[in-house]
Amino acid sequence: MSRPAGRALVWLDRVETGLIALLVLAMVVLAGAQIVLRNFFETGLEWADPLLRAMVLWAAMLGALAAARDDKHIGLDVLAHFVHGKTRRAIRIVTLLFAAGISATMAWYGYGLVQLDFGGGNTVAGIPTWLVEAIIPLGFGLLALRFALRAFLPPRNEDMPVLAPELP
Template identity: 75%
Template sequence: MSGVGALRWLDRIETGLIAVLVLAMVLLAGAQIVLRNFFDTGLAWADPLLRAMVLWAAMLGALAAARDDKHIGLDLVTHFVHGRARRVLRAVTLLFAAAICAAMAWYGVGLIELDYGSGAATAGIPNWCLEAIVPVGFALLALRLALRAFRPPRSHAPALAPELP
């Protein structure tokens, strides 16, 4: 399998994980609503698990946005410059964002170390496992942004339809 084919599979897996995660969140939150409103009960572990799932969905969504070059960017200056200066500013901005994400990954490891020793768990899952997306997600985001800094931006314009003879 070529590198491009492997990346496509990775993209599909990432997108599938986001879809499954969001569906699971909707089902679990819906079950909580039904249980609370109609049966005056609920699942004690569901709310903390839903918070962790939101964190995972946000990090996976950020990775997908960076993959597709649709991440949030504060690039006001690049609207006033063109050509080489624009490419350089884009690269500097993306590398700065990658550095911030790398720092967040580093400090995320500290968070995991704190929770690893505590033995605390949510729904039988150790908290450090639920929070592992923080350092892993930010590290992957740093890598994606750094690589994106050296590639041309993806065009957001729709492809032109081929002309018919």
């Protein structure tokens, strides 16, 4: 991999990880505030619960992308544990390409969902519903791309660093 491409991937990984951390932190703070407001002041933020549900959706999709990035996603490749060499490599390619195909299909239908809600005027905590749902086609599209690329790369193991070494 070329040095600029390696740097771009390192920065992309950092941004992705930072977004997940920021999103989870915001969810903890917002949920904590809701608990305090409800238990001690008998009130709450009307918009917080729908926003938290939307944030969980976004965190789940970003987390799935990070898992696929680090080759830590859930895999149903039982057969691969009983074979070795080229057969194992072939099974890995087939299963990852199958996952890419399923993810691409989910992205396609997610896009249809976003189209249905686009311009509808519905909101989640003041955010247009289609914008909240946009993570579905975007996330699954990126998952499809990531799975397809991972199919032709060597698997990551625990001895390999998740991120490339620090670049100056």
